[in-house]
Amino acid sequence: MLGAAIIVFRETLEAALLIGIVAAAARSLPGRGRWISLGVLAGILGAVVLATSAGYVSELADGVGQEVLNAVVLAAAVLMLAWHNIWMSRHAREMVDGARAVVRQVTEGSRELSAVALVVALAVLREGSETALFLYGMVAQGEAAVQITLGGALGLAGGAVLGLGLYAGLLRVPVRHFFSVTALMVLLIAAGMAGQCARFLIQGDLLPALAAPLWDTSAWLSNDSVLGSLLHVLAGYDARPSGMQALFYFATLALILAGMRLVREARPAGPRLGAPAAT
Amino acid sequence: MSRLLLCLLALPAAALAATPEIPLVIKDHRFEPAEVRVPAGTKVKLVVDNRDATPEEFESHELNREKVIPGGSKASIFIGPLNPGRYPFFGEFNEATAKGVVIAE
Numbered sequence: 354m355l356g357a358a359i360i361v362f363r364e365t366l367e368a369a370l371l372i373g374i375v376a377a378a379a380r381s382l383p384g385r386g387r388w389i390s391l392g393v394l395a396g397i398l399g400a401v402v403l404a405t406s407a408g409y410v411s412e413l414a415d416g417v418g419q420e421v422l423n424a425v426v427l428a429a430a431v432l433m434l435a436w437h438n439i440w441m442s443r444h445a446r447e448m449v450d451g452a453r454a455v456v457r458q459v460t461e462g463s464r465e466l467s468a469v470a471l472v473v474a475l476a477v478l479r480e481g482s483e484t485a486l487f488l489y490g491m492v493a494q495g496e497a498a499v500q501i502t503l504g505g506a507l508g509l510a511g512g513a514v515l516g517l518g519l520y521a522g523l524l525r526v527p528v529r530h531f532f533s534v535t536a537l538m539v540l541l542i543a544a545g546m547a548g549q550c551a552r553f554l555i556q557g558d559l560l561p562a563l564a565a566p567l568w569d570t571s572a573w574l575s576n577d578s579v580l581g582s583l584l585h586v587l588a589g590y591d592a593r594p595s596g597m598q599a600l601f602y603f604a605t606l607a608l609i610l611a612g613m614r615l616v617r618e619a620r621p622a623g624p625r626l627g628a629p630a631a632t
Numbered sequence: 633m634s635r636l637l638l639c640l641l642a643l644p645a646a647a648l649a650a651t652p653e654i655p656l657v658i659k660d661h662r663f664e665p666a667e668v669r670v671p672a673g674t675k676v677k678l679v680v681d682n683r684d685a686t687p688e689e690f691e692s693h694e695l696n697r698e699k700v701i702p703g704g705s706k707a708s709i710f711i712g713p714l715n716p717g718r719y720p721f722f723g724e725f726n727e728a729t730a731k732g733v734v735i736a737e
Contacts (some may be wrong), residue, residue: 360724407687408702416679416708419699483689483700487725490686490703547669556697558651558675558710566696576693593696 354504357491361508364484367514367586368396371542375469376433377523378441378535381448382462385469392470396477403478403486420557421485423479427550430475433468434543435609438536440465442613445532538587540609545589547605548598555597563596651677651710656732658682658701661723663732672716672736678709688730692721695734712736 372389379385403410403422410418444465484505491501526534554560571592574581586588589602652671656678657664670676682688682701690709691698701707711719714736723730 407700408705411700411702411705411707414707417710419707455694486687486700486702487689490688490725493686493703552696556710557708558677564692591696592693595696 354500357488357501357504358507360487360528361484361505364480365509365512366515368480368521369512370586371476372387372473373516373519374523374535374538374542375472376448377520378539379466379469380524382417382466385466388466389473390471393477396474397481399474399478400481400485403482407482407486417557420553424553426475426479427546431543431550431605432473433549434473434539435514435612437468437472438539438609439612439616441532442536443616445536445619448532477486497530540606541588543609544602544606548589548591548594551598551601555595563600565595566593567596567599569593651675653677655670655733656680658684658688658730659660660684661729663730666732668732668734670712670734670736673713675710678711679706680709681706687725689724690721691724694718694719700702708724725728
């Protein structure tokens with residue numbers, strides 16, 4: 354039971370923390386709860402479908418179908434997170450300036466929330482399919498269903514508690530700093546996902562590793578230590594990254610930052626409708 | 633930019649013919665062989681054949697690799713080029729028994 358709990362916890366953690374962060378980051382958008390729940394639901398459905406076809410996917414593309422799929426899912430998530438952060442950077446400035454308290458248009462908010470929902474769905478899909486496969490394996494091994502269910506529920510609850518904790522913690526950050534904090538977290542998560550995307554492409558031999566490893570900090574902070582795995586989820590930490598991984602990581606970081614800066618500096622040409630002049 | 637990307641994508645295809653394939657079997661939640669000898673300094677394709685009915689996750693922090701291999705299926709994992717040395721790996725879903733090491737020499 355404990356084995357199941359630990360593995361489900363590990364798989365849940367990444368998605369749970371991501372949901373905690375994006376749910377907090379989207380706090381000003383009306384209807385976010387519905388969108389995020391929709392994302393979770395779609396992710397779970399997708400995960401079950403993916404898990405049942407895992408054997409088929411695995412043998413695609415000359416045995417590296419899983420890498421291709423993971424890389425595509427991660428790349429899509431990075432794009433959505435990038436867009437979210439760039440869009441939020443303007444929205445956040447207006448919020449902090451007091452120019453407006455809520456999103457101007459409902460459509461604008463829903464477009465943004467659909468990106469959030471997609472990010473959530475992709476995260477749940479990736480982690481969920483591995484969890485489903487693992488649990489299926491335990492059932493096939495003849496483990497008692499009660500034990501598996503209990504263990505799985507325990508692991509899931511553990512991950513959910515941490516995600517909720519992060520969410521609650523973030524909401525306590527003063528509004529002045531709130532958007533900078535969440536933007537930084539989303540930025541680091543996106544860069545980390547881009548690095549992971551590169552790692553899958555290298556593992557499938559679709560990209561060269563360049564220097565492998567570029568550095569090795571496993572003696573100080575290994576990937577499987579508690580701090581290491583938390584940093585891995587939150588900031589894409591890897592004790593032995595390849596050169597290509599680092600390239601993807603820092604290029605993503607730079608591109609999103611540049612996008613955020615561009616959008617923040619571009620002021621609308623005409624007077625903003627319905628918004629009191631900001632001082 | 634896109635041309636550069638194309639070149640990068642073409643690189644592995646050109647090298648494919650020369651990549652040695654090393655078979656690795658999972659049976660009864662154990663890796664066979666548990667010691668995998670590979671040439672150092674060159675890319676290697678591990679072809680993992682999971683003969684159990686249950687899935688296994690091949691994982692190695694040292695090799696920076698992680699892959700689920702569904703029950704009754706084969707999957708490829710590219711590793712290296714490695715410096716000479718020992719690179720432990722394990723099956724995350726059955727950590728007690730599924731252990732092995734890649735020895736690059």
